[in-house]
Amino acid sequence: MTVGVLVKWLEERAPLRYQESYDNSGLLVGDSEMRITGVLCALDTNEEVLREAVARGCNVVLSHHPIIFKGLKRLTGSSVAERTVAFALRNDIALYAGHTNWDSISGGVSFSLARRLKIINPKVMMPRSKELLQLVVYVPTDFALQVTDAAFSAGAGKLSNYDECHFASEGTGTFRPLEGSNPFSGTYGIREVAREQRLEFVVPSALKSRVRDAVWQAHPYEEVAHSWISLDNSWSDLGYGAVGDLSEPVRLGDFIARAAKHLGADSVRYSTADLNRMVCRIAVCGGSGAEFISAAAATGADVYVTGDAKYHGFQDTPSGIVLVDVGHYESEQPFIEDWAEAIRSEFVTFAVLISGSDNRPVRTYLNHG
């Protein structure tokens, strides 16, 4: 098993094109031909994590935060990033980061947080638009099923909890084969009339070439009549945050206590004096998501759980919603556990471990008086 196979699998789930323009997800150090001896998953990469990887027989480190983020201009060991990258190169360790692309997908970072908080059937909190295409393709009726199956197997027609979605309408198509053509049916110079179906599919932009290849392969015509149409629709499977309901309303104070316990947070900060209010609808965003509180409030959430909230963020919390800051690390660590589990259940030829190094950059002093 090579690094390249793992990278392909990761990026089929969370394509790099879903990351923010400032981000640097993907394979940062290493060779995709390298054979994997073991994978160590951690929220952050540093020398301690890499030493742990060596000790535990792993030559791939997967992290959420990219160690090379703003660009490296030298490798003299003058920063954590420089030392970490140099260590990785010296020890033949591949570094891979899955950052804002995994923050953006349904089932990514915020969904792991939602699961720990016992949110039922969470949905993307801020669905992104301009990521979907509509493929319209015309196919002779006898081949409609074959083309439809090919499109579905390449990932077309999936929306939220439904797949194999499409629309088909029957009609008449015409074409006239000209010199140089090699038509599937018809005679040179004579207009051919054919029973055809117009098939329509929704296709994520990231899957355009895969769907195109599959459909064109299954289609009998030399020239496939088709159109790709950019959709303005928001896409329920892509975007920051997750929102859903608890199985029953609970006291805010109990919800916060439970969140602290399940996330291993030393302390939790929140924006109300009223711990007795009942809450049920919970929005979450792993990492530094306080700026999205208006989007959280717009979903009707009673509580918004995230990390890195600032003083004025607490102060300006919209009425009707409580801002709960569980910590950046604590809100994202559940994803590392789920990420490792997902890779483990897919690949059996190497071990997938979770870093045991205590890498929390922020510690809390608990004042017991």
Ligand SMILES: [Zn+2]
């Ligand atoms: Zn983060």
